[in-house]
Amino acid sequence: MIQLIHVSKRYDQRSALSDVSFEIGKGEFVLLMGPSGAGKSTLLRMLIGAEQPDEGQIFVHQKNVTMLRRSEIPYLRRKVGTVFQDFRLLPKKSVFDNVALPLLVQGISSADIRRKVTEALRAVGVDHKRDQLPAGLSTGEQQRVCIARAIVNGPVVLLADEPTGNLDPALTSEIIELFKLINARGTTVVVATHDPLVMEQVNRRVLTLSQGTLLPERRVKG
Amino acid sequence: MWTNRATTMVAIVTTAFTLACVGVFLLLYVNLLAAAGWLQDDVKIMVYLEDRLASDSVADIEQQLRSDQAVASLLFISKEQALGEFKAQFPSESHLLEGLGQNPLPASFVVALSPPFHSPDAIYRWAERVRQVAGVSKVDYNQDWIDALAKVIHSIELVAIGIGVILSAAAVTIIANTIRLTLFARRDEIAILRLIGATTSFIHIPYLLEGAVLGSLGSALSLVMLKFMYELFRQQMRATGRFAGLDNLIAFLSPSVCLALIALGMGLGFAGSLVSIRRFGEAKA
Ligand SMILES: Nc1ncnc2c1ncn2[C@@H]1O[C@H](COP(=O)(O)OP(=O)(O)O)[C@@H](O)[C@H]1O
């Protein structure tokens, strides 16, 4: 589902990633660990074509992301849901409209939008807040809305960059449970985090980055 | 689009003023061109015939001129008529001719050319051609005057084009700036749209439309301003009395030119958006 082959990336003269190779299969749940500045965000951005590697090849869902034309990138992103630490919701749009956005930009009919958005909001448990503005929600709820927006398309991969960075431990485990649920339905999930708490909760495959290089893999026993 | 109303209004009004300047020049140009047209319509070409030409030859020349598609009308003036006219026009001078014993004035055709041949170039070429005809001694028209007029029209054209280009560029810049502000205010929203798989055209089309609408509104407003100035100007002319009657000769821009101006505004607005979207895209990449 995801494959990196000798990927390197530098900003100016500083190396952000160097010679990173790995493969993630369909339906896997993988944690991308490493301290702040290790290159986790850079790696995730490259998976959706928001950044290009200086060297190496990246494959996502059988597409060579490094070879994609600019005009093809939106179609890749419709297959890859993304969740962020800072949510990135539109402040002036209701919860419903925020979650509907990925469908709206594809020109999907409003009946289908209503159905799919309702499904996604139910799956993350915030359907009762559908008409509110994001600012009226708690941080945990906002993150759920963000996740609903990421899955509303039925993506093959869900990428999350520090999704629990703004959440307390209780909320963190709720969100992790949500990711596990989504993963159980067949979506490949990649969560980047520096939070050891998340690692304890997930108990799955872990890829660790340190100063841009991938450390030998290990599996956390729980 | 109406999120920052003040900037939008400022953009429309400045665009309107800019395009109104273009309109003033256009109005000036259209009217001067019309005036020049009337003057050129009045141009008569004298085709003088050689003395003692046989009446057969005169008929030949007349036939040739009549069948010429450039000729709108033709009037023959015989030597006698020419003399009569001279005497009528300059009674005190007629003794000058009497002393000569015979009529020195040549017979001639007074030719008016049809409108497609009213340009100075066409008149010149026609005159040169007729000069070659056997039996024609001289072809005369007020060349200096026509040349001067042509020069004036040409320089007005150049000035109008120059000012039009500069002011159009100004309008593009104004609208580009407005759209840039909107893009900047919406940069988070645009980033989110990119992230969730919106195509470039989906993201850009609203801004291109906004630019086009700003441009059209600006040029529509400029036409309103122009019409107002035009009516005011005519009223002033009527009031002073000195140009009475002339005020009716001054035309406003024709409906098709008005439409063209609005289309121009729309195009400039579209171009303005395109400029800022390009810049914005580059800044992001
Ligand atoms: N846009 C950028 N411009 C310059 N340097 C960057 C940029 N993005 C990331 N970096 C650098 O790349 C390295 C990896 O950053 P990042 O991928 O954000 O790490 P992480 O997400 O693991 O904290 C850091 O040293 C960071 O300063």
Ligand SMILES: [Mg+2]
């Ligand atoms: Mg990061």
